[in-house]
Amino acid sequence: MDKIVKVLQKLKNEYGTVPWNWHTRQNPFKVLIATIMSQRTRxxxxxxxxxxxxxxxPTPEHLASAxxxxxxKLIKGVNYYKTKAVRIKEVSSIIVEKFGGRVPQDMKTLMSLPGVGRKTANCVLVYGFHKSALPVDTHVHRISNRLGWVRTKxxxxxxxxxxxxxPTEWIPFINDLLVKHGQTVCKPIKPSCNICVVKKFCKYNEATSQNYTQS
DNA sequence: AAAACGGGGGC
DNA sequence: GCCCCAGTTTT
Structure with a gap:
């Protein structure tokens, strides 16, 4: 079996498959709004x-005129809630007025919406429309590099x-699994490599553990 | 490319 | 009290 699949399988065993914001999935508009809300927020x-x-x-029409x-008041508690409230209303209005109440299904149009960058657009594509899109946030970026899957800036x-x-069938799971791993174990600073279930596949662990295993 | 945005929770 | 964070926009 491929090494990457082995790692993903282990992470799946460890963290399960319940996706974040599950109640919004398969409703592109809710995915869009909830993903905007999730930016830089727990x-x-x-x-x-x-x-x-x-x-x-519940709908773009409701939010556009809210x-x-x-x-x-309703979204207080998420980070940047004031800015996000403005953007959520703007995005809803644009969707109602320019797109007939339907969420666009292509990267370029999605990214033209206020508050929607590449990561959010990819979330809409994969969780809302089941396209082969891969949202990359700081966790996915960091951990992919630590494991040695990529070498990117x-x-x-x-x-x-x-x-x-x-492999294609794993693309929709990458984000959920690596984010969960990144929050709990493979943290930006002082990662808990000692309890990591995939450390034996990890370049970063290999490099940092050498200091202790020698001598 | 780097800073600003902007607020709650963990330590 | 300080530091960090499921990004995006602005300088």
Missing amino acids: DPQTDEASKALFERF PLEEIE TPEETEKELKCVV
């Missing part, structure tokens, strides 16, 4: 806030290289 906060928001304003203050490079080395 999971549980976003999850609760997005549920509250969609209960009150009072800004009410949106702010930017998230976009990582996205392209990962798509070449990871």
Whole structure:
């Protein structure tokens, strides 16, 4: 079996398959809004806030005409909530007025929306429309490099290289699994390599553990 | 390419 | 109290 698949299988065994923001998936508009909310924000906060928001304003039409203050209040708790409230309303209006209430299905149009960058657009494509898209955030970028799967400077490079080395059927799981691993074990600073289930496949661990195993 | 944005939770 | 964070936009 391929080495990368082995690692992904181990991570899947460790962390399970329940995706973040599961209640929004298969609804492209909800995926879009919830993903904007999730930027630089921890999971549980976003999850609760997005549920509250969609209960009150379930569609682009509702959000486009919602009072800004009410949106702010409902999503308070997520990072940048004031800026995001403005963008959520803007995005909803654009979708209603320019796209007939439908979320665009291509990278370029998605990224033209306010508050939507490459990572968010890819989330919409893969979780909303089941396309073969790979959202790369700081965790995916960092861990892919530590493991030695890629050698890249930017998230976009990582996205392209990962798509070449990871089997298609695993693409939709990469983000969830590596983010979970990155939050709990493979942290940006002082990663807990001693408890890592994939350390024997990891270049970073190989390089850093040498200092201790010698002598 | 680097800084700003901007706020709650963990240590 | 300080530091960090499922990014995007602006300088």
